[in-house]
Amino acid sequence: MKKRTVFISSLLLSTALLSPSAFAQTTTPAEDPAVAGDDNDPDDDVDVSAPGGSFNNEIIVRGKYIPNPIRATSEVVTVLGSEEIARAADGDIAGSLQRVTGLSVVGGRFVFVRGLGERYSLALMNGLPLPSPEPLRRVVPLDLFPTSVIASTVVQKSYSVNYPGEFGGGVINLTTKSTPDEPFLDIKFGLSGDTETTAKLGYTYDGSDMDIIGYDSGTRDIPSGLAQAMAQNVPISVGTIFTSQDLQDFGASLNNAETNLIQRNRDIPANFSAEITGGTTFDLGDNSIGIIATAGYENSWRTRGGVQQTTQGLVNIDGQPGLRPDQDFQFVTTENRIVVNGLLGMSAQIGEHELRFTNLYIHDTSKEASIKAGYDAINVDEETLLNQSRTSWFERQLFTSQFVGEFEFDALSVDIRGVYANSKRDAPYQRSNSYAFDDRIANDFVNDLTSPGQSARIQFSDLNDDVYGGGLDLGYETNMGIPINLNVGYSYYLNDRQAQRRDFRFTPTNGLPNPVEQERIDFLLSDYNIYTHGIELREVASQASVPAYEAQLEIHAGYGQVDAELAEGLRLNLGARYEDAKQSVTPILLQGTGGVAAITSLNNDYWLPAGTLTWNFAEDMQFRVAASKTIARPQFRELAPQQFLDLETDRTFIGNPLLTDSELINLEGRFEYYMGRGERMTIAAFYKDIDSPIENVAFVQGGGTLFTGFSNAPAAKLYGVEAELVKYFSLNNIGGNFFEDRRLMLAANYTYTQSEINVADGDEAINPVTLLPTAASNLFDDGDRLTGQSKHVANLQFGLEREDGPLSQQTILLTYNSPRVTARGPQDQPDLIERTGWQLDFVMREELNIAGQDFEVKFEARNVLGTDYRESQTLGESVILNNAYDVGTKLSMSIGLKF
Numbered sequence: 001m002k003k004r005t006v007f008i009s010s011l012l013l014s015t016a017l018l019s020p021s022a023f024a025q026t027t028t029p030a031e032d033p034a035v036a037g038d039d040n041d042p043d044d045d046v047d048v049s050a051p052g053g054s055f056n057n058e059i060i061v062r063g064k065y066i067p068n069p070i071r072a073t074s075e076v077v078t079v080l081g082s083e084e085i086a087r088a089a090d091g092d093i094a095g096s097l098q099r100v101t102g103l104s105v106v107g108g109r110f111v112f113v114r115g116l117g118e119r120y121s122l123a124l125m126n127g128l129p130l131p132s133p134e135p136l137r138r139v140v141p142l143d144l145f146p147t148s149v150i151a152s153t154v155v156q157k158s159y160s161v162n163y164p165g166e167f168g169g170g171v172i173n174l175t176t177k178s179t180p181d182e183p184f185l186d187i188k189f190g191l192s193g194d195t196e197t198t199a200k201l202g203y204t205y206d207g208s209d210m211d212i213i214g215y216d217s218g219t220r221d222i223p224s225g226l227a228q229a230m231a232q233n234v235p236i237s238v239g240t241i242f243t244s245q246d247l248q249d250f251g252a253s254l255n256n257a258e259t260n261l262i263q264r265n266r267d268i269p270a271n272f273s274a275e276i277t278g279g280t281t282f283d284l285g286d287n288s289i290g291i292i293a294t295a296g297y298e299n300s301w302r303t304r305g306g307v308q309q310t311t312q313g314l315v316n317i318d319g320q321p322g323l324r325p326d327q328d329f330q331f332v333t334t335e336n337r338i339v340v341n342g343l344l345g346m347s348a349q350i351g352e353h354e355l356r357f358t359n360l361y362i363h364d365t366s367k368e369a370s371i372k373a374g375y376d377a378i379n380v381d382e383e384t385l386l387n388q389s390r391t392s393w394f395e396r397q398l399f400t401s402q403f404v405g406e407f408e409f410d411a412l413s414v415d416i417r418g419v420y421a422n423s424k425r426d427a428p429y430q431r432s433n434s435y436a437f438d439d440r441i442a443n444d445f446v447n448d449l450t451s452p453g454q455s456a457r458i459q460f461s462d463l464n465d466d467v468y469g470g471g472l473d474l475g476y477e478t479n480m481g482i483p484i485n486l487n488v489g490y491s492y493y494l495n496d497r498q499a500q501r502r503d504f505r506f507t508p509t510n511g512l513p514n515p516v517e518q519e520r521i522d523f524l525l526s527d528y529n530i531y532t533h534g535i536e537l538r539e540v541a542s543q544a545s546v547p548a549y550e551a552q553l554e555i556h557a558g559y560g561q562v563d564a565e566l567a568e569g570l571r572l573n574l575g576a577r578y579e580d581a582k583q584s585v586t587p588i589l590l591q592g593t594g595g596v597a598a599i600t601s602l603n604n605d606y607w608l609p610a611g612t613l614t615w616n617f618a619e620d621m622q623f624r625v626a627a628s629k630t631i632a633r634p635q636f637r638e639l640a641p642q643q644f645l646d647l648e649t650d651r652t653f654i655g656n657p658l659l660t661d662s663e664l665i666n667l668e669g670r671f672e673y674y675m676g677r678g679e680r681m682t683i684a685a686f687y688k689d690i691d692s693p694i695e696n697v698a699f700v701q702g703g704g705t706l707f708t709g710f711s712n713a714p715a716a717k718l719y720g721v722e723a724e725l726v727k728y729f730s731l732n733n734i735g736g737n738f739f740e741d742r743r744l745m746l747a748a749n750y751t752y753t754q755s756e757i758n759v760a761d762g763d764e765a766i767n768p769v770t771l772l773p774t775a776a777s778n779l780f781d782d783g784d785r786l787t788g789q790s791k792h793v794a795n796l797q798f799g800l801e802r803e804d805g806p807l808s809q810q811t812i813l814l815t816y817n818s819p820r821v822t823a824r825g826p827q828d829q830p831d832l833i834e835r836t837g838w839q840l841d842f843v844m845r846e847e848l849n850i851a852g853q854d855f856e857v858k859f860e861a862r863n864v865l866g867t868d869y870r871e872s873q874t875l876g877e878s879v880i881l882n883n884a885y886d887v888g889t890k891l892s893m894s895i896g897l898k899f
Contacts, residue, residue: 074160074563074571074573074612074614075156075157075158075159075160075573075612075626076156076157076158076612076624076626076668076670076684077154077155077156077157078154078155078157079152079153079154113155113157113168113169113170113172119168119632119634119635119638119694120168120169120632121168121169121170121171121172122163122164122166122167122168122170122171122172123171123172123174124171124172124173124174125173125174125175125176125360125400125402126173126174126175126176126356126358126402126404127173127404127417128400128402128404128417128419128469129164129419129421129467129469129493129495130398130400130421130423130467131398131421131422131423131465131466131467131495150174150175150176150177151175151176151177151178152175153172153173153174153175154172154173154175155170155171155172155173156170156171156173157169157170157668157686158610158612158624158626158628158666158668159608159610159626159628159630159666160561160573160575160610160612160628161559161560161561161575161576161577161608161609161610162473162487162489162559162561162575162577164491164493164555164557164579165557165577165579165606165608165630165631166630166631166632166633167628167630167631168630168632168662168664168688168690176343176345176358176360177277177279177292177294177343177345178290178292178345178347178356179279179280179281179290179291179292179345179346179347180279180280180281180290180292181281182280182281183278183279183280183281184277184278184279184280184898184899185276185277185278185898185899186276186277186278186896186897186898186899187274187275187276187896187897187899188273188274188275188276188856188894188895188896188897189272189273189274189894189895189896190271190272190273190274190858190892190893190894190895191270191271191272191273191892191893191894192270192271192273192300192860192890192891192892192893193270193271193890193891193892194302194862194863194887194888194889194890194891195866195888195889195890196303196304196305196886196887196888197268197301197302197303197334197888198268198269198270198271198301199267199268199270200266200267200268200303201264201265201266201268201303201332202264202265202268202301202303202332202334202369203262203263203264203265203332203333203334203369203370203371204262204263204265204334204336204367204369205258205259205260205261205262205263205369205391206257206258206259206261206263207219207220207258207259207367207393208220208258211336211338211367212299212338213297213338213340214338214339214340214363214364214365214395215363215365215395216393216395216428219255219258219259220255220259220393220428220429221428222428222460223250223253223254225249225250225253226250226253226254226537229242229246229250230460230502233588233590233591234590234591234592235539235541235590235592236250236502236504236537236538236539236541237538237539237541238536238538240592244509244534244536247536247537247538248530248531248534248535248536248537250537251506251525251530251535251536251537252527252530252531254429254458254537255429256522256525256526257522259391259393259429259431260391260431260433260521260522260525261520261521261522262369262371262389262391265334268301268303268334269301270301271298271299271300271301271892272298272299272300273296273297273298273299273300273894274296274297274298275294275295275296275297276294276295276296277292277293277294277295278292278293278294279291279292279293279345286351287348287349287350287351288348288349289346289347289348289349290346290347290348290349291344291345291346291347292343292344292345292346293342293343293344293345294341294342294343295341295342295343296339296340296341296342297338297339297340298337298338298339299336299337299338300336300337300338301334301335301336301337302334302335302337303332303333303334303335304331304332304333304334304335304885304886304887305330305331305332305333305885305886306330306331306868306869306881306883306884306885306886307328307329307330307331307881307883307884307885308327308329308331308372308374308881308882308883308884309325309327309328309329309880309881309882310325310326310327310700310706310880310882311323311324311325311326311327311829311873311880312326312377312700312827313700313827313828313829314828314829314875317876317877317878320876321875321876322875322876322877322878323829323830323873323874323875323878323879323880324878325880326376326377327374327375327376327377328374328375328376329372329373329374329375329376329386329388330372330373330374331370331371331372331373331885332370332371332372333368333369333370333371334368334369334370335366335367335368336366336367336368337364337365337366337367338364338365338367339362339363339364339365340362340363341360341361341362341363342360342361343358343359343360343361344358344359345357345358345359346358352407352408352409353405353406353407353408354405354406355403355404355405355406356402356403356404356405356406357401357402357403358400358401358402358403358404359399359400359401359402360398360399360400361397361398361399362396362397362398362399363395363396363397364395364396364397364398365393365394365395365396366392366393366394366396367392367393368390368391368392368393368394369389369390369391370389370390370391371387371388371389371390372387372388372389373385373386373387373388374386376453384436384437384452384453385436385437386434386435386436386437386453387434387435387436387437387445388432388433388434388435389432389433389434389521390430390431390432390433391429391430391431392427392429392430392431393427393428393429393430394425394426394427395424395425395426395427396423396424396425397422397423397424397425397426398421398422398423399421399422399423400419400420400421400422401419401420401421402417402418402419403417403418403419404416404417405417411476411477411478412474412475412476413473413474413475413476414472414473414474414475415472415473415474415475416470416471416472416473417469417470417471417472418469418470418471419467419468419469419470420466420467420468421465421466421467421469422464422465422466422467423463423464423465423467424462424463424464424465425461425462425463426461426462426463427459427460427461427462428460428462429458429460430458430459430460430461430645431456431457431458431459432455432456432457432458433447433455433456433457433521434447434453434454434455434456435447435454436451436452436453436454441514442514442517442518444518445518446514446517446518447517447521447524448508448511448512448517449505449506449507449508449512449517449524449535450507450508450511454517455505455506456505456506456521456524456525457503457504457505457506457540458504458506458537459501459502459503459504460500460501460502461499461500461501461502461644462499462500463497463498463499463500464497464498464499465495465496465497466494466495466496466497467493467494467495467496468492468493468494469491469492469493469494470491470492471489471490471491471492472489472490472491473487473488473489474487474488474489475487482564482565482566482567483564483565484562484563484564485562485563485564486560486561486562487559487560487561487562487563487575488558488559488560488561489558489559490556490557490558491555491556491557491558492555492556492557493553493554493555493557494552494553494554494555495551495552495553495554496550496551496552497550497551497552497636498548498550499548499549499550499551499636499640499642500547500548501547501548501642501643501644502539502547503539503540503541503545503547504537504538504539504540505537505538505539505540506525506535506536506537506538507535507536507538508533508534508535508536509533509534509535509536510533510534511533512529512533513533516529516533539590541590545589545590545643546587546588546589546597546640546641546642547588547589547590547642548587548588548642549585549586549587549588549640549641549642550585550586550588551583551584551585551586551636551639551640552582552583552584553581553582553583553633553636554581554582554583555579555580555581556579556580556581557577557578557579557580558577558578559575559576559577559578560575560576561573561574561575562574562575569615569616569617569622570613570614570615570616571613571614571615571616572611572612572613572614573611573612573613573614574610574611574612575609575610575611576607576608576609576610577607577608577609577610578605578606578607578608579605579606579608579631580604580605581602581603581604581605581633582601582602582603583600583601583602583603583633583634583639584599584600584601584602585599585600585636585639585640585655585657586599586600587599587640587641587642587657597641597657598641598657598658598771599657600639600657600658600659602633602634602660602661604661606629606631606663607629608628608629608630608631609628609629610626610627610628610629611626611627611628612624612625612626613625613626620673620674620675621671621672621673621674622671622672623669623670623671623672624668624669624670624672625668625669625670626666626667626668626669626670627665627666627667627668628665628666629663629664629665629666630663630664630666631661631662631663631664632661632662632663632664632690632693632694633661633662634659634660634661634694634710636655637653637655638655638656638659638694638710639655639656639657639659640655640657641654641655641656641657642654642655643707651706651707651708651883652706652707652708653707653708653709654707654708654709654768655709655710656709656710656711656766656768656771657771658766658771659694659710659711659712659766660692660712661692662690662691662692662693662694662712663690663691663692664688664689664690664691665688665689666686666687666688667686667687667688668684668685668686668687669684669685669686670682670683670684670685671683671684675727676728678726678728679726679727679728680724680725680726681723681724681725681726681727682722682723682724683721683722683723684721684722684723685719685720685721686719686720686721686722687717687718687719688717688718688719689715689716689717690715690716690717690718691715692712692713692714692715693712693713693715693716693757693786694710694711694712694713695710695711695712695713695757695779695780695786695787695824696708696709696710696787696788696822696823696824697709697710697711697768697779697823697824697826698823698824698825698826698829698832699768699769699826699827700826700827706826706882708823709768709769710768711765711766711767711768711779712765712766713757713758713759713765713776713779713780714757714758714759714760714763714765714776714780715757715758716755716756716757716758716786717755717756717758718753718754718755718756718786718789719753719754719755720751720752720753720754721751721752722749722750722751722752723749723750723751724747724748724749725746725747725748725749726745726746726747727745727746727747728743728744728745728746729743729744729746730743730803731743731744731800741802741803741804741805742800742801742802742803742808743800743801743803744798744799744800745797745798745799745800745801745811746797746798747795747796747797747798748794748795748796748797749794749795750792750793750794750795751792751793751794752791752792753789753790753791753793754785754791755785755786755789756782756783756784756785757780757781757782757783757784757785757786758782759776759777759780759781759782760782763775763776763777764776765778765779765780767779779824780824784821784824784831785820785821786821787820787821787822787823787824788820788821788822789820789821790817790818790819790820791818792816792817792818793816793817793818794814794815794816795813795814795815795816796812796813796814796815797811797812797813797814798811798812799811799812799843806846806847806848806849807845807846807847807856808845808846808847809843809844809845809846810842810843810844811842811843811844812840812841812842813840813841813842813843814838814839814840814841815838815839815841816837816838816839817836817837819833819834819835820833820834821833821834822834822871825873829873829875830873830874830875831873832871832872832873832882833871833872833873833874834869834870834871835869835870835871835872836867836869837867837868838865838867839862839863839865839867840863840864840865841860841861841862841863841864842859842860842861842864843858843859843860843861844858844859844860845857845858846858853897854897854898855895855896855897855898856895856896856898857893857894857895857896858892858893858894858895858896859891859892859893860890860891860892860893861889861890861891862889862890862891862892863887863888863889863890864889866886866887866888866889867887868884868885868886868887869883869884869885869887870883870884871883871884872884
C-alpha cells in the first residue's frame with residue numbers, strides 16, 4: 001500500500017485552523033525509535049507514527065531536533081492522543097479531559113480550563129463549530145462524545161488568531177477517527193455497575209415500549225388538540241378562547257399512568273454497552289480513498305440519594321448569625337441514560353491534496369424518576385411535611401456534517417471548510433406532583449391540587465439549534481533571510497436557535513372531596529376524576545413568563561498571522577483577528593398576557609491581537625511567552641428570560657437579557673523540558689484580566705425556591721501556576737519474567753489558580769431579579785472568587801505497561817479538585833460551595849490471543865474511595881446542604897475483538 005504522508009496539523013489540529021508555522025520545528029518519534037532520522041542532521045525528514053492501532057499517521061516535519069511532537073507547535077498545547085484516552089479508559093471524552101493539566105470537569109460533562117467556567121471554554125470538532133443540545137448552555141457537553149469516535153483531543157491554552165475570539169481559558173478540539181492504512185474491524189462489549197445503583201433500590205416509570213433504545217414510540221407525543229391550542233400562542237386557560245370543557249379535554253387527552261406513576265425497582269440492572277468500528281482504504285494508482293464507520297450503544301443507570309436544603313435568610317443562633325433550612329428534603333433519583341452514536345468518515349488523497357467528509361450522529365436520552373420527602377416552611381410559622389415526585393424524559397440529539405479540503409501548491413496552501421450541524425433537545429411530559437401531610441382530616445398525604453404544597457404540573461419543552469459555518473485559509477512559505485510563514489483567513493459562523501417551554505397545572509374548578517385527594521396520582525388525574533370534578537389543565541402563564549424565544553449569533557471574522565524564525569532557536573508567531581458579531585435573543589410572549597420582555601441585541605466588533613515568542617535555548621528545552629486579547633460572549637440561556645430546570649442540581653435558572661460581552665487580557669510564561677520520547681516537564685505561570693465577567697447569582701423566590709440568575713461583575717483577575725511531569729522508568733533491571741519487558745509510567749500535574757472579583761465604590765451591576773441597576777456591592781464582594789474556580793486541581797497517574805508485544809497496562813489514577821463556588825449567595829447569605837474531593841480510579845487493559853483470535857480485556861474501578869458529592873453554604877457552625885448525595889464506586893468489565 002502506498003505510504004501516505006500527513007503533516008503535523010493532522011495530528012494536532014485541523015489544518016483549517018493550524019497555520020503552516022507548525023512546520024517550523026520538528027519532533028522525533030513519540031513511540032517508535034526505528035523510524036527516527038539522523039538526530040545530528042537538522043535537515044533530515046523524520047517520520048513520526050502516532051499511537052493508536054489502525055490509525056497510524058506518518059508525519060514529516062523539517063527543522064531542529066525536538067523530542068516531542070507537541071513542541072513543534074507555535075502555541076501552548078496539550079495533546080490527548082488515542083493511547084492516553086485508552087489508558088484512562090473513560091467512556092466519554094469529558095472523563096478523559098479531566099486528566100489534562102489545568103482542566104477540571106464539572107458535573108461529569110462540562111470542562112473548565114484553569115478554573116474558568118464553561119463559558120470560557122470553546123469546543124470544536126475537527127476545527128469546526130458545534131451546536132449544543134442543552135438549553136442551559138451554548139457550550140457542548142463533552143460527555144456526549146464517546147471515546148470510540150475520537151482519535152485525539154487537543155487543548156490549546158494560549159490564543160492564536162486562527163481560532164475564534166471567544167477564547168477565555170482555552171480551546172478543546174476533538175479530532176474524529178480518520179481512515180486507516182490497513183483494513184480493520186473492532187467489536188466491543190461491556191458490563192458495569194456501581195455500589196449505589198446496581199441491584200439496589202431505585203425508581204422508574206413505564207414510559208413507552210421503545211425507551212430501552214432511547215427513542216419514544218409516541219407515548220409522549222403532545223395530543224393533537226393540545227398541540228393545536230399551543231400553536232395559537234395564547235394562554236391555555238379560562239377566559240381566553242378556551243372553555244372549561246376544552247381545558248378538561250386537554251387534561252384527559254394526556255397520557256397518564258405511563259408517564260406519571262413512579263414504581264419501585266428493587267433490583268436496578270447493570271449497565272451495558274456495545275460498539276463496532278471498521279474501516280479500509282483503497283489505492284487508485286497514486287491516489288487513495290478511505291472510509292471509516294463506527295456505531296455504538298450504551299444503556300446505563302445511576303441512582304443518587306441524599307439531601308437538598310435551602311434557606312431564605314440569616315437567623316439568630318445563640319446570639320450569632322446563622323443558617324437554618326426553610327426547605328429540608330431527603331431525595332432519591334434514578335436516571336436511565338441511553339446513548340446511540342454513529343460516525344461515517346470518508347477521505348480522498350489526490351497527489352498532495354486531501355478531501356475529508358465526516359458525519360457524526362449522537363442521540364443521548366435521559367429517563368429520570370425522582371421522589372423526595374421533607375419539610376417546607378410554606379407558612380412563616382408552620383412547617384409542612386411534603387412528598388414530591390418528578391418524572392422526566394430528555395432526548396438530546398446532535399448531527400454534524402463537515403467537509404474539509406486541503407490543497408498544497410508548492411509554497412502555497414489553500415484550505416477550505418464547511419459545516420452544517422443541528423442539535424435538538426426534546427423534553428415532553430416533565431411531570432411533577434406534590435402531596436402534603438394532613439393530620440387534621442385524613443391523617444395522610446393528600447393532594448387537592450390547589451392548597452400550598454399540593455399540586456400536579458406538566459411541562460413540554462423543545463429546542464432546535466442550527467449551525468452553519470465555513471472558511472478559507474491561505475498559507476504561504478517564503479524566505480526573506482529568515483524562514484517566514486504567512487497566513488490569512490476568513491470564517492463565517494451562524495447559530496440559529498428556537499426554544500419553547502410551556503408549563504401547565506391541573507386545577508379543579510370547585511375543589512376535590514377528601515377521598516379523592518388521597519388517591520395516588522394516576523387515579524387522581526384519571527379521566528373519571530377530570531370530568532367528574534372539573535379538573536382543568538391551565539397554563540401557568542403570567543406577564544413575566546416567557547414561553548418561547550428565538551436567538552441568533554452571526555460572526556464574520558478575518559485574520560492575518562506571521563510565523564517567523566527570527567534567529568537560531570528564536571521563533572515569533574504574531575497576528576491579529578477582526579470579528580464582527582451580532583447576537584440577539586427575542587422573547588416570544590403569549591398574546592393577551594400584557595407582558596413586556598426585554599430584547600437583547602448585541603452588535604460588537606473587536607480587534608484581537610495575539611503573539612507568542614518561543615526561545616529554543618537548548619536542544620531539549622524551550623521557553624515561551626504569550627500575550628493576547630480575547631472575548632467571552634454571554635450564552636443564549638444566560639440572556640433568555642425563560643426558566644429552565646437543571647436536573648443535576650434540581651435548581652431553576654433564568655436569564656438576564658441585559659448582559660454584555662466580557663473582554664480578557666491573557667498573559668503566560670512557560671518553561672518546557674523534553675527529556676525523551678513521550679517525556680516532558682513543564683512549568684507555567686499565567687494571568688488574566690477580565691472586564692465585566694458574567695457570574696452566577698442565586699436568589700430565593702416563590703416560597704423558598706432557589707433560583708440562579710446571571711449578572712456582569714465589574715471586573716476580575718485570575719492568576720496561577722501549573723506544572724506537569726510525564727516520565728517513564730524501565731524495569732528491566734528488577735529481574736523476573738514479569739518485569740523484563742515492562743516500564744513504569746508516571747504522569748502528574750498540578751494547577752494553582754487564584755481569582756478575585758474587583759468591586760469599587762460607585763460600581764453598578766444589573767440585578768437579575770428586577771433587571772434594574774444596583775450597587776455592585778449588593779451582588780458581589782470585593783475579593784470574591786469567580787464562580788466555578790477551584791484553587792487546586794491535581795492529577796496523578798502511575799502504572800505498569802509492556803513496552804513490546806501484546807498490550808498490558810495497569811494504571812492507578814488519582815484526581816483532586818478543591819472546593820469551588822457554584823453561585824453567589826442570595827440576600828447576604830454565604831456563597832454556595834461545591835466539593836468533589838479526591839477520586840481514585842484503577843484501570844487494567846490486557847491483550848490476549850485465544851485460538852488465533854485477538855481480544856482486548858479491560859477492567860475499571862472508578863471512585864474507589866467512595867467520595868461523595870456536596871454543595872453547601874456555611875456560616876459559623878451552621879451548614880445548609882444545598883445538594884449532597886452518595887456517588888458510589890463503579891466497576892466495569894469489557895471485551896473487544898480485533899479482526
